[in-house]
Amino acid sequence: MSSKYNQRKAVSVIKVQNKKLVPALGRGVRLLDFVATSSSKPTLTELASAVDLPKSTVHGLCSTLTELGLLRRNSDGTFQIGPHVMQWANSFTRETSVVREFAQIWDAESFLPGATVTLSVLEGAEIVYVAARNSGTIAGFNFRIGMRLPAVFTATGKAFLSYLTEPEIRALYPEGLPSPMTPFSVSNVSDLMRQLRSVQQQGYSVDNQEVAEGMACIGAPVLNAQNQPIAAIAVSLLANTLSKEELDEVAASVREIARSLSVKLGALA
Structure with a gap:
C-alpha cells in the first residue's frame, strides 16, 4: 500500500465518519x-x-x-506541523507508559545509587519535568515535577533540540535565546548550534552549570517508534566532581538507560 494512498486515506476519514462535525474545523483537521x-x-x-x-x-x-502555531510555513512556501501541536502531544505523553517505564527502569538500576535523575518532555521552547528521583538539593537546586525551564540551558532540552535543524532552532527563538540563568548559560544561537553538533556526535548532552552554578547534568533522548525524541532523561550531580573517565561512564549509563526506555516504547534497538 503506497504512502500516497495512506495519506489520502487519513484525510478522508473525517469526511466518512464524522458528517456532523463543524465543517471548518473538520477541514482544518484534515489539513493537519x-x-x-x-x-x-x-x-x-x-x-x-x-x-x-x-x-x-x-x-x-x-x-x-x-497564526495559531498549529502549522509552520517555511521560506520555500511548504508547510509542516507547528510547535503548538507539541503541547497536546506532550500532554498525551504524560498519560502514557513513558513515566511508568522510566520509574521501573530506574528503580531497577544500581548505577549511581542516590543520584538525581529526571525525565522531561519538550513543550515549545521549554522543558517540563514529568518525573524525578531526587537525591536531595544539588548546588542549591531541586527538581520538581511540573517545573519548567528554558530548553536551551538544560541537558534534556539540548537532547531534544539536537534533532532540529538550525533554521528550526532559529524559528523557535526568533528574538534570540532566553536571558541566561547563570554566567555559564549559552547566550547565542551560534554557540548553541556548536553544542548541539557535539550532542549529535557523542550521543549525549551536557548542561555544565547552565541552570545552576555548581551543578552539571548529563542527558540523553528517549525515542518513539519513529526514532524521534518523545522524552529525555538526565542525571544531575555536582560539577567538577568526576574525572573524565568517570564522566564517560556516567554518560554511557545514561545513554543505555535512555536506549532501554526507547526500546520499550517501540524505537529501533
Whole structure:
C-alpha cells in the first residue's frame, strides 16, 4: 500500500465518519492530518489537491492554522506541523507508559545509587519535568515535577533540540535565546548550534552549570517508534566532581538507560 494512498486515506476519514462535525474545523483537521502523514513538506497546491478543496479556502485555513502555531510555513512556501501541536502531544505523553517505564527502569538500576535523575518532555521552547528521583538539593537546586525551564540551558532540552535543524532552532527563538540563568548559560544561537553538533556526535548532552552554578547534568533522548525524541532523561550531580573517565561512564549509563526506555516504547534497538 503506497504512502500516497495512506495519506489520502487519513484525510478522508473525517469526511466518512464524522458528517456532523463543524465543517471548518473538520477541514482544518484534515489539513493537519495530511501534513503530519506526508513524506515531504507539502505546498499549498498539494494541500488543496489532497483535501479536495479550493486553493483559496486552503489558503485561508493554512493562514489561520499558522497564526495559531498549529502549522509552520517555511521560506520555500511548504508547510509542516507547528510547535503548538507539541503541547497536546506532550500532554498525551504524560498519560502514557513513558513515566511508568522510566520509574521501573530506574528503580531497577544500581548505577549511581542516590543520584538525581529526571525525565522531561519538550513543550515549545521549554522543558517540563514529568518525573524525578531526587537525591536531595544539588548546588542549591531541586527538581520538581511540573517545573519548567528554558530548553536551551538544560541537558534534556539540548537532547531534544539536537534533532532540529538550525533554521528550526532559529524559528523557535526568533528574538534570540532566553536571558541566561547563570554566567555559564549559552547566550547565542551560534554557540548553541556548536553544542548541539557535539550532542549529535557523542550521543549525549551536557548542561555544565547552565541552570545552576555548581551543578552539571548529563542527558540523553528517549525515542518513539519513529526514532524521534518523545522524552529525555538526565542525571544531575555536582560539577567538577568526576574525572573524565568517570564522566564517560556516567554518560554511557545514561545513554543505555535512555536506549532501554526507547526500546520499550517501540524505537529501533
